[in-house]
Each structure stands twice: as C-alpha cells, then as structure tokens.
Amino acid sequence: MRDDEATYFLSANRNKQGIVLDFADAEQLATAHAIVDRADIVVENFRPGSLARFGLDHASLAERRPDLIYASITGFGTGAGREIPGYDLSAQALSGLMSLQGETDAAPARAGFALFDVLTGMFAVSGILAALHHRDRTGEGQLVELDLMSVALASMVNQTTAFVAGDVVPTRMGNEHPSLAPTHRSPRATDRS
Template identity: 60%
Template sequence: MSTQPPRAPGSPPLSGLVVADLSRVLAGPYCTMLLADLGARVIKIESPSGDDTRAWIPPERNGEGTYFLSVNRNKQSIALDFSDAADLATAKQIVARADVVVENFKVGGLKKFGLDYASLSGNRPELIYASITGFGSADGADLPGYDLIAQAVSGIMDLTGQALGEPTKVGVALVDVITGLHALSGVLAAVYARDATGKGDHIQVDLLSSALSGLVNQTAAYVTGGVVPRRMGNAHPSLYPYEPFPARDKDIVIAVGNDGQFSRLCHVLGTPQLALDTRFATMSARNGNRQVLRELLCERLATRDAQHWFEALSEAQVPAAPILTVAEGVNFAESLGLDPVVETGGAGRRIPTIRHPVSFARASVDYSKAPPRLDEDRVAVLDWLGSGR
C-alpha cells in the first residue's frame, strides 16, 4: 500500500493513490483514466500485444487509434506476459504497491496467476479490488462482456430507433461508459470507507446491471408500474412536446418539461391560446393529444428557420436546441466557454483529448501525460518499484 502524504493545496484530489490497471478496452480504462485525471498514479499493465483498442483503427492520429487515445491519458504503460515468471513477478510487485486494482479479465481468469482478489486480499486486507464483468460472476460468468451484447439483452436496443423500425444500438458504447462510472464511484466509496476502517473491499460491477440501472425511468416503468416500455423514436413516454420538430429549413429539438415552459413556447410561436386549451393545458392532456398538438406546432414552426426559433425559445427560457454533428457539438461547447478540448503530454507528443467533466474550486485535474505507447514507461515503473517511493 502506498504512503499518502497530506495533499498540497490545489493539487489533484487523489494525489498519492496508486492504481494497478489490469483492464482493457473501455469500461475499465475509462474508470482508471478518470482516476488518473484526479491525480492517482495509474500503471497500465498490458499484454505484449497491448490493449485491444490500440488496433481499433480507423480513426487514427499518426498511426495511433483514437479509441485507445480517448480513455488512456495520464497512465504509465508496462507490457508484461503473465505466463513468464519474471514478468508475473513484476506484476505482483506493482500490485503489492497499489492501493487499488482494477481488472476486467474473464471471471476466474486471474486466479491461476495469483492476481485474483482471494489470492491477494489474505495478506492485503486494505486492498481495494474492482472487478468489471459482462454479466456477473454467477450464471452469466461465461457470457462475452461486450457493450453491444449488453445493449441487446438489457432492452436498450429494443427502446432505440423509430417506433416501426428495427431495434438500434446507441451511437456510442454507452453501457461501457456507464459501467466505468459505476466502477469509479465504487472505488471512491471504498477509498473513503478505508480511510475510516483501514479495510479494503472487493467491488464488483457488471455491464447488464449497469445498463438496467442506467435505464432509470424505463426499467422503473416495468418493475414499478408493470408497463413494458416501447420504442418511440425520438419521443418521450411521459413528456410532450419533447422531440425534434421540423422548422422551415431543418429540425429543431424542443424539450418541454412543465406547463410553464409550454405556455412560454406557445407565446413565442404566436399561439398563446394553445396553453389555455384543455386538450393541451397539462402534461397529461398533452400526452393524450400528441398528434393534434404536433400538427399545430409544426404549422407555426414551418414559418421560420431553426436558428430563429432556437434563439427566440432560448431567450424565453424554453429548452430547445439544434441537432448538431459531433464536431459542431464540440464547437458549441467551446462557444459556451466550457473549453472541452485539452492537450495532454509534453512538447514532443501532445494529444488533444476531451476535458475531464468535473472541475474543482480547491483542487486541480491533471492532463500532464499523453496516452502512453505500449511499454513506454517500463523503465520509469521499474525505477519506481526499486526506489520504494
């Protein structure tokens, strides 16, 4: 276990924490990158062939896969073959110095190397060990833990797409991201608890449980209300108007969450009488008369361009937005002063990445190290092990 000195004012909040990262692809690496951003020393232990996502090209930047670059900044990489006795010994040295281990091997896959929780925790009761699986460690242990599979079996795909169209995956590996965030919250909770008790914990998080939790109101509709949600395209089961509408030139999204917003929408559109119409005056009434209301709204929206309505509705504090590309979304965040892009690394190799989403008034976030090349930090890691620091 590392010795954590008092944190200097303004330094990253997890300075001094050491994380052995035995994870690959997305959920685990996303979790450990966020820990690294917050100041933890994260040592990424890779196989000699490297994390799978190193080869997930295109897209690429100077021959490096942007998928890998997206979730591996601020880490040190060392390539170790666990079937080699010397490499395994090095891995065990790293783990012995770590406060936290994060892994997403197949269930039981690390046992033969003595790197599973049971093998390590006997002599390390303070160890925090996070295991990420696809479908848990019981009857789902042998199922492949891929985001697309989790989207398929959780109901996410069935809910995504047009009402009369085919089930569709979300445009990003959303379940992996949610799982990585859940793993992060588990690690932080365990660190907090260990500070009080001196005891570590075994955190277990899986893709399917994360997906079902992430479905929030949709899973609640079934388990709490007995309703099986259906695919509705861009519409919302409980709110209206809450979807894209065609303006004169292109679509604009309008997202009305309460009666006051609907009243302001009607005034901006020049149809204040709609807010008083009993068919539309309440959310439940609007939900029951969607088609009629949509036709009336579309008639007015078709008279002006989407940008006009966006500006007018925003000024009236009615939630609305144009539908942007990813590039336009990054630029929009830039226009709001959110500074979404940060460069990592030194003068020799600087990589633009997306900013850590949390900022602090009294601490900092680290962007000092670019995503590592395979085995880039072998010498530094071995020197660290030898120094005892």
C-alpha cells in the same frame, strides 16, 4: 488520426502508461505481483475466476494486502451468465436498450458509442471512491464488483422500473418520452400542422 494515433485509442488511453504481461510466465507474474504490492487500487475486467490460478483474484490479493481496493468489472456478474464475455453491444442488446433506440418504425439500434462501457467505468469510480473513504476510516480494503448488465439496467431507470414493476414492455418512441413534457407529445400537439 492525430499525430499518427487513432482518435479512438486516444479517447480511451490518453495519459495512461501500459505494460503487457503474460501471467503464465513466472517472471512476468512476479512483476504483476510487485506492481500490486505498491498499488492502492487494482481494477480488472477478466471473466470471474480466471485470475485465481495466478493469485491475482481478490481473495488471494486481500490476504497479501488487506488494505487493497479491488475493483472487478465483468459482463454479467459472478452468478448465472458469469462465463459470457462482456461486450458493450451484448449489454445493449440483452438489456433491451436497442429496442428503445430510434424511430418507432425502425429496427433496433445500438447507441452511437460504447454507452455501458463508459457508464460502468463511471459507476466503478463511484464505488472506488466509497471504498477509499471506508479505508481512510478503517484501514480495510474493499471489493468493488460491477457488471455491464447491472449498470445497463440501472441506467435505464424509468424503462427498467416500468418493465419490472408495471409489466410495461418499453418500445421505440423516437424523440418522445413516455411520461415527461416537453418531450411527451400530447394529443393536441399531434393535431397541429
């Protein structure tokens, strides 16, 4: 706690202003549309399709605001798995990250923080910046789509590639690395006392 606020809350919300709106209420929905009408960027993380009934989906807003940059973050994309809620812990488990965490003889473990939530936000910023650059040149808005699972797989670079391209099932290795020194333990290093 700091000044009667949880440090977790502060880490995710410092310097932000917030508003709570019930989109089912016509007046509050009108407020949401008024906010969007003066925004450069909309970032949302609802399940795919759930904002369409309120006219807050990309297609609806792009008609009103062709210059709008719309970033949509989901758990598992807009295809198969679209209805699965997006939780960092789910992405850690389903991507295989948890099977890579910890010592070789330990049970699977999650990362000590919401790793893929954070990385997805960073990927979103990259996409938004590219969309802003595009808009500066063309005047056109863009849809930026991300999902936790794709970011998880992209972030696990060599482990994902080893599985996809080489049929290698990654496992827990403690502090070792499958191919790089000095974290890769050579046979002679294990013999030293």
